[in-house]
Amino acid sequence: MRSARRGPGKDLGLKITDIGEFGLISRIAGMLPRHPPGVLVGIGDDVAVLEVSPGGVLLATCDIQVEDVHFRRAWITPYQLGRKVVAINVSDIAAMGGSPAWALVSLALPRDTRVEFVDELYGGMQEEISRAGGAIVGGNVSTIHSRVVIDLFLMGRADPEKLIRREGARVGDRILVTGTLGDSRAGLELIQRPDLKVDSAHARRVLDRHRTPSPRWREGQCLASSGRVHAMVDVSDGVLSDVGHICRASAVGAEIRLSDLPVSDPCREVARAAGKDWEDWALTGGEDYELLFGVAEDQADEVARLVEEETGTPCRCIGSFIPRDEGIFVSAPGKALKKDLSRFRGWDHFR
Amino acid sequence: MRSARRGPGKDLGLKITDIGEFGLISRIAGMLPRHPPGVLVGIGDDVAVLEVSPGGVLLATCDIQVEDVHFRRAWITPYQLGRKVVAINVSDIAAMGGSPAWALVSLALPRDTRVEFVDELYGGMQEEISRAGGAIVGGNVSTIHSRVVIDLFLMGRADPEKLIRREGARVGDRILVTGTLGDSRAGLELIQRPDLKVDSAHARRVLDRHRTPSPRWREGQCLASSGRVHAMVDVSDGVLSDVGHICRASAVGAEIRLSDLPVSDPCREVARAAGKDWEDWALTGGEDYELLFGVAEDQADEVARLVEEETGTPCRCIGSFIPRDEGIFVSAPGKALKKDLSRFRGWDHFR
Structure with a gap:
């Protein structure tokens, strides 16, 4: 493959918004x-x-975190942003049961x-990565004409015998999730609508969950050591989207x-005050950075x-893996929510 | 260090342009x-x-490569850009005598x-990294409101016994450089002034050197295997700036x-046609991606x-490492160009 001139002519003129983020990733994967x-998972x-x-x-x-796409400077301090940029990557390493390193x-x-912005940003990054046992070991700086871009690369260690992947879930396995879902989405709602009347401790809790999420690396390592987890992801795009990654791989x-x-x-409380549906936030809100994993029923x-x-982190069973041809769906007591959501893929950057 | 509020109050209000790229890097290094x-070089x-x-x-x-800072889409095709983004990083690995991997x-x-832009960009990246024996193994995509940003993270392998660093140059060592210097700067001149009258084969040569530089990973590995190189860098910012990295470290x-x-x-020829000084281009032009290294005189x-x-790549001796207190200077036959250039640091992103 030397240039797209040799590629399929029918795609000429297509924009990335026409194929979406996941279409673009599939296309790139197909070119490589x-x-x-030496690549066990690529x-x-x-x-x-x-x-x-x-x-x-x-x-x-x-x-990569892009100003006014992933964050707004009016909504998050540089220190919080630094912590969040690291936490997002630590969460990915955690979802395999690895230890963040460099x-x-x-x-x-x-x-x-x-300069103060850079000081605070690095202060946050340094704080979050040292909590997780890692270190910042290099990088580079550049100018840009418009807005801030931060890209973080994180390497982690893992025991290859204990590594947990997306593939490996079995029909009948229980689906478990750490912590709680929807808090980050509630925090975002409060940032966008600061006039909402909610208890101040509750407000602080969901704002913290949105701005400085706690990646579950301890929980991931504990689950890897147990040797009992068949498949795992972190909940970054929302449960419905992320469970789909396991379903496709497994x-x-x-x-x-x-x-x-x-x-x-x-x-x-925030959902009630906002007149929104907390179940929807829990299913599709995203940015929870909890772990979702499959374990044999017994x-x-x-x-x-x-x-x-x-x-100290509670885990809750929220469902089961079922045969592939039954799809992905949400059930509720007394309701028949049998709509197949297999094609639901959560937040798409280009659509 | 939790936030800059605890930092030195006198720096409040400073902008990054006030301290420059190298000042910013020193400041960041001081915070970590x-x-x-597990970090041998950080x-x-x-x-x-x-x-x-x-x-x-x-x-x-x-x-990181930022549109309209590092490249302009009118000046380079996506395929060439893909090759260059990889080449720049391969050159850094080459300067330690390593092998590009992932x-x-x-x-x-x-x-x-x-979509065609992404296809061609990946085509170029894939071509260049496979030439160097490496592979693209992951990444992520995002939207941005303004211009394209590409950040490439490259890992390489090396024999720890053979690794070449910036420190280790000794007084009396000869300074050698691979290939030729100034071609990339000449190519940039031609892009900016396409009306210049030069031989078309010559034009193609310098344009290629600017758009698709050939990183010297084979040469770097050969030098590492020889066990005779005391210190090495790649010439990315210009000889004068890059030799300074070895001087400071050694x-x-x-x-x-x-x-x-x-x-x-x-x-x-391009310099003559442009009425510019080719010696200046060779000393400070940058983006040559040659290797510069120190070897004992004998x-x-x-x-x-x-x-x-x-x-097949020629190496030329261009000078010597001398005592630190004599500084960094350029000499010419019959001229006494004794101006100390120790503080010359080449291209600064923020100044």
Whole structure:
């Protein structure tokens, strides 16, 4: 493949909005070699798994944050932004059961950026990565004419025998999730509508969850050590979208029970005040950075107890993996919400 | 360090243009831990060296390319841009004597970007990285409101016993450089002034050198295997700036002999046509992506011959490392160009 001139002529003139983010990723994946040397997991997953020495693997992931696309400077301090940029990447490493190790940071800054902004941003990044046992080891800075861009690359360590992937979920496995869902979406609502009347401690709780999420690396490592988790992802785009990653990789379907979604009181209160549906926030809100994973039915209670004992984080069973041809759907007691959501893919950058 | 509020109050209100790119990098380096676990070379160098297994190291580098700062779409095709983005990073790995292995790519694209642009960009990246024996293994895509941003993160392998760093140059060592200098700057001149009258083969040569530079990874590996190189950098910002990196890391000075700079006929021709000084282009033009390294005086000829025999690339001696207190200067036959250039740092993104 030397240039697109040799590509399929029918695609000439197509824009990326015509094929969407996931269409673009599939297209890119199709252009690259399928099994490059030393690559155990490659393009398409959130994290690449690389064989750096005989029997030793390295995890590698990156995430670009663009001002006024991913964040607004009026809504988050530079310190919080630094913490969040690291947390998002740590969450990806956590979803494989890995340990965050080393980060490189690319920064593109408008020329009139204040030094204080960079100080606070690095203060936040340093704080979050040192909490997770990692370090910033390099990077580069550049000017940009418009708005701030931050790209973070994170490498992590993992025991190759214990690594948890998206594939491996089995029909009948219980779907478990750490912590609570929807808080981040509630925090975003409060930022956009600061006039909403809610309890101040509740407001602080959901705002913190949105601005400085706590990636579940301890929980991920505990789950990897247990050796009982069949498949795992982090909930970055929303449960419905992220469970779909496991379903596609594992060739299964999923039933999510609406009444079992773990939703906090603060989230419910904000949703009520806003006249919005907290169930919708829990299913599709995104940016929760919880872990979602599959465990054999007879071990689900024990694994949930183990995580809570070791990390203090509760785990809730929210459904089951089912045969692939039954699709992905949400069920509610007394209701027949059988609409197949297999094609629901959550937030798409280009649509 | 939790936020800049605890930092030095006197810096409040400073802009990044007040302290410059190198000032900003020093400031960031000062905020981070000096010796994080497993980090053999950390922030401040172009490449981090990480201990991934007992006795095994991984090299990691990244470089962000911003439209209308680093490239203009009218001046380079997406295919060429893809090749260049990879080449720049491969050159950094080459300067340590490493082998390029795995890359992750972060792309931020305006919504109206054509799919063909992405196809061609990836075509170029894939071509260049496969030439160097590496592979693209992951990444992410995002929208951006303004212009294209491409950030490439490259990991490389190296023999820790053979790794070449910036420190290690000794007084008396000869300074050698691969290939020719100034071609890329000549190519840029031709892009900006397409009316210049020059031989078409010469024009093509310097345009190619600017748009699709050939990173010297074969030469870097040959030099590392020789075990005779004391210090090395790649020439990305210009010889004068880049030799300064070795001088600072090795606590030496440098004398560059103007008459010995390897400048191609095409570069000389473009400079003459433009009424510009080719010596200036060779010293400060940047983007040559040649290797510059120090070798003991009595081994310089042999090392140069070895590289030429193994790779076909000529190496030229352009000066010597001298005592630190003599500074960095350029000498010319019959002229006393003794101006100390120790503080010359080449292109600064923020000044």
